[in-house]
Structures are given as C-alpha cells and as structure tokens.
Amino acid sequence: MRVLHTSDWHVGRTFHGRDLLADQETVLTGLASLVERERVDVVVVAGDLYDRAVPSAESIDTCARVLSAIREAGARIVITPGNHDSAQRIGVFGAFAAAGGLHLRTKLSALDTPVVLDDVAFYGLPYLDPEPSRHALGVDGRGHAAVLGEAMRRVRADLRNRSGLGTMVLAHAFVTGGESCESERSIRVGGIDHVPGAVFDGVDYVALGHLHGAQKLAENLRYSGSPLAYSFSEARHRKQVLLVDIDSYGLHAVTQVELPVPRRLATLSGRLDDLLSDPRHADLEECFLSVAVTDEVRPLDLQRKLQERFPYAVHAEWRPDGGRAAAELRYADAVRGRSDHQIAAGFVHDVRGSAPTASESSLLEQAFREVETE
Template identity: 40%
Template sequence: MRILHTSDWHIGRSFHGHSTLDALRGVLEAMTQQVRDRGVDVVIVAGDVFDSAVPAAGCYTLLSETLRGLADTGAHVIVTSGNHDSSARLGFQSALLRDGIHVVTDPLSIGTPITITDEHGPVHFYGIPYLEPAMVRPLWAGADLRTQQQCVSHATGLIRSDLAVRGGRAVGVAHCFAGAVVPTPGVERDIQQGGLDIVPLSTFDGLDYVALGHIHGGQKLSDNVRYSGAPLHYSFGEGAKPRGSWLVEMDADGFAGAQWLDLPIPRRLVKLTASLEELLTSPDFAGFEDAWVSAQYTDASPQRDPMRRLQQRFAFCATVAHTPGVVREHDGLSYASRVRQAKGDDHDLVDGFLAHVRNGVGATRAESEIVREVIAEHAAAVPAGSAGVVEKAEASA
C-alpha cells in the first residue's frame, strides 16, 4: 500500500495581507497529479485543513475541488481536524461525501478505524482529531485529561485496545507537538497556554506509521513517526524549508519506508539586508524582483517611504524593517539634558532632538538649511521679548 502523508493546508490563510488561495490551488493540483502518477492508495491530511474556524466561501470551494480531484485518482482520502479547524464545520457534510473520502472530527470515533485492504490484508487508519482538553474531558468520565499529552495518550490507549482485538497493520493520524519537535517561531499556534505540551514518541508505540500535523516543516522524528509540514510557505521563517509530503510504503509486515516528494513553490521567499540605496540599486539583488521579499535596511537613520520605494524594484516586497548596522552606544543623556546643552541655539536644539531619535544621526546639510529657514521665519514673526524655541523647550522639559 502507498500512502501520501500531508497536513496543514491552512486554506484561507493570508501572507502579509495577500490571498494565498490561487497559489495553494496550484500546489494542491500538483499534489493530486503526484497521487495519480505514483499510484497512491491513501491520502492522509493530518489536520489544519482550514486556517480559520469560520472559513470564507472560496475556502470550501477549494477544499471540495481538491478532495474531488484526489478521489478521482482512485485513492482513499482521510482527513482529520486540527486546532485551526472548526470540527463542526469541517465535519458537517462528511455523511454526504462520496465513497472513499473520510473526515474524522468526532473524538468518540477514535477507537473505530477506517479499514482499507491491500493484497496483504487490512490496514487500519485511526484518526485522532485535535483534542482540546476542556472540550473532551466530559466525553471520557474518570480520565485525567488536563493536557494535550494526557488527551493523546488516552486516545492511543483506545486505539491499542481496539487493535488488540482486530489485529493487522495500523496507521495513526494526529495533530500535536510530538517528540523533539522544532517549531517555526511565530507560525505554529501554541496549543497549550503557557508553553509547549509535547507528546512523547512512546505514546504512539504499537502503530506501524504515525502521520503527524501541526509543524510546518517536514520532520522525521523516527523512521515511522513524521511530520509532513505545510504544502505552501506561510511565513518568511519557513522560507528555507522545502515544501512537500511523505510517500509511505506499507508491506506485509507494516512500515517499509518513506520518500520525500517535493512540491512546487509558486513564489520563493527571500530576506535581503543592506542599506536602502543598495537594496534599490545594487546588481547583487538582481533576480529577486519576482520573489516575496522581506527587506531590512541598515541605514543609521530611518529613511523616507521605504516600502513604496522598495516595491518599485521588488513588486512583492511584503515587509520592511529598519535595522541599523551600527547602533550608537547610549550616552546616558535624556532629552531634557540635551535641551539644556543647546545653550540658546535653536538649531542645536533641533539637531540634538534628531540625534536623540535617529540613532545619533543629526540633521543633514539639507535638513539644516530647512531648520535655519524655519527658525529665521519664526524669529521674524515673534515679537521682541517673547520666549524662543529653546526657552519653551526648557520649560516643557
């Protein structure tokens, strides 16, 4: 039996304000073609099908198109809910789905597998939907279910009890932090308030293969316990991680190996760091014009309208940050101290203010000319004997 393990589609997620539906549609079409070309028997989607508990209409359309396309290849499809999904919305139409498509969202179904047979006999697929302790505690009276670890351990206990009676090979599907996972900062939502609630790998003992979801990068925790990651990049923190899925082989004895299948990347992600002028003109950054760009400019002081200027070269510049290459050592002076040091010179006062808020960079020559003109106009308009700029600043300081 050949199994394609995927997860974390996050249909409906935006990328820095940009829709990802069209890009994800192309990637999922490529995945469907891999299923057809490789003769895959079962496709597993291990949670976080949607990005939101309340998906927009277009998200349902893309899911329906993809499930129909996968089923048309002749493969069975097994989908479980993740922490981003609403199990009710994901599972409401499961009874109406065509043969070969199975959506597992009910925790009470955990001990009942979806059984698919090959030439060696049955393979039992046990789906574990995302288990929120507060929500599932009433379902299993007497069980101590305060953490994700306890919930998943209880679920796998139910699975082992059922498998002991049925016999045969078994595949588990779960959505959680497991083993020595390496999460992507700011990407995977913490599923336990106050810290990661990690499920030990021993929790899945007795299963021939475990298809995990929740981590967005493909990871091999052991030969037969793996994360497939998301099929699309959803943050710059994921940019260096390949996108794809695991093609898992099952023989008469169980897990026989897994092969990574790359998926196309519609638009690559890059982080560029240099001065703003270099980012705008340097040939070193040629070739990134069609990439998603996260720009960090290293000028000593903030520059005018950097996003608009960068997008003139990099149309898909999504973020820009000012990260000075050299940060001045703090001299311990407050702004009030700088006002007192201006010694009656209004120009020095303004220059000191600019240096205070611009990483030590005072007025440029052009700015100094403007400041002097404004001060001169102010002095001409103020009656003799009135307080000047410095005196007013000292009073407010």
C-alpha cells in the same frame, strides 16, 4: 497500500498580507498528478486543512476543487482537523461524504473507531484541545500529553479486537524532538505543549501534523510539513509530502517527494540606494522578500520604494549600521526633565534617525501652542 501523508494545508492563509490561494491551489491540485503517477490509494491530511475556524467562501471553493481533483485521480481521502480548524464545520456532512470516498474524522467519541480501507485501519485523532478534551475523555491529568495518551489507550484497546490489519494514526501535535518555526500557532497549555513520541507506541505509522517542517522523529513517526512556506523562518525548508507503503504486515517504506515552490523566499540587507541599484539582486525581484535597510537615517516611504524594484518585498525593517534602532528606554526615564517639545523632537529622532529640521521644529512649537490655547 500506498498512502500519501500530507498536513497543514492552511487553505486561505496569507503571507504578510499577500493572498496565497492561487499558489495553494496550484501546489495542492498537483497532488492529483502525484496520485496518478505513484498509484496512491489514500491521501491523508493530518490537521489544519484550513487556516481559520471560519474559512472564507473562496477558501472553501479552493479546497473543494483540490479534494475533487484528488478523488478523481483515484485516491480516497482521510482528514482530521487541526488547531486552526473547526472540527464541527469540517465534519458536518461526514457521514454522507464517506460514501464518496472522503472520510472526515472529527468526533472525539469516534477517535477509536477506524476507517478501514483495504487492509489498513486509519485512526483519525482530531486536534485535542486539552481542557475540553480531558472532560470529554474523562482524563484526570492536564495538558496535551494527557489527553493524547488517553486517546491512544483507546486506539490500542480497539486494536486488540482486530487482526490482519496495518495501522496508521493521524495526529496533530507537537511531539518531543520536533523543530518548530514562526508560522505555527502555539498549542502550549499550562506550560506543557510537547508530547512524548512513546505516546504513539503500538501502531505501524503515525502521520503527524502541526509542525511546518518535514521531520523524521522515528522510522514510523514523521511530520510531512506544510506544502507551502508560511513564514521567512521556512526559507530553507524543502517542502514535501511522504509516500508511505503499508499493508497488513506493517510499514514497508517511506519515500519523500519534493513539491514545487511557487515563489521563493529570501532575505536581503543593505543601504536603500544600493539595494535599488545593485544588479546582483536581479534574481530576487520575483521572490517574497524580507528586507533590512541599514541607512543611518530611516528612509521615508521605505516599503513603497523597495516595491518599485522588488514588488514582493512584503516585510521591511530599519536596522541602522552599528545596531542602533529605536532606543529601548523606560518611559519615565525618557521624559524626565524634558519639555513637551523636546520629547516630541526626541521621538522624531528615535523613529527616523535624525533630528527635526528647523521647519519641523517650528511646526511642533506651533502645534503645542495651539494645544495650550485650547
């Protein structure tokens, strides 16, 4: 059997306020072509199908079209919810969807009941929120490792009653040794968020979700990563999915397949006038950009001016040469012995990098006189 391991679709996510639905649909619908070309039997999504527990109508429609395209290409689908999803909303029609080849594994009570497809048993572990899950599963310990340990104990107990099957577990967790990035929501609970890889011993392959960078923790323990980049910390990621060849004899091979990049991510720094005129930056005009402007005085309308040349400059900050940015002072120290006018003028200087002009000082004085009069 050939399985396509994916995770962290985050359908409906934005990138610094920019809508990504069209890009998400393009990349995810492309999985249908991969299913046909590589003769994939099953596509798994190891959590975070959506970006929020209550997805928008547009996100639901996009997801429905993607899943329909994958199903029409010939693959069955197994999905578990992640920490961004609502397990109840995703799984509400699970019993009916299974008849059409879409298997939604969302219930804690059924985490040790696999979906058996051909000669492989798929155990879908929904994201286990530690505190409610430990009560539901009767776990004394706290933290994600404790509840996942109990879940896997139940999976192994079920496996002892089965034979002649390959085994795959879908799990959404931060496994020790994984490398995180800025776009992942923390699942830290009580100071403990990592789960040791040994928790998953005893199965042929573990399809992990939550971390957005593709990572190999062991031959049979891997993150596929997210199909698109969702933060500038992912600029160097090579987005991919994993083709997993597995059968009743166990795991045979794992093959990486890179995904297309709808819009590259890049960072840029320099003085504003140089950034807007330098021809060397022409190849960045269609990239999502994070820009650091180094002018001594903070430029007015910084984002708007950048977007005149770089329409996808979604993040901009002022980092003046020499490393001087807004001063980090205790409030009491910053205002001690200073008049209201001096404090206001100091604020203007800290934010903009230059003192108020004579006309601006006059306006400030007028404003303070009006306040005192009232």
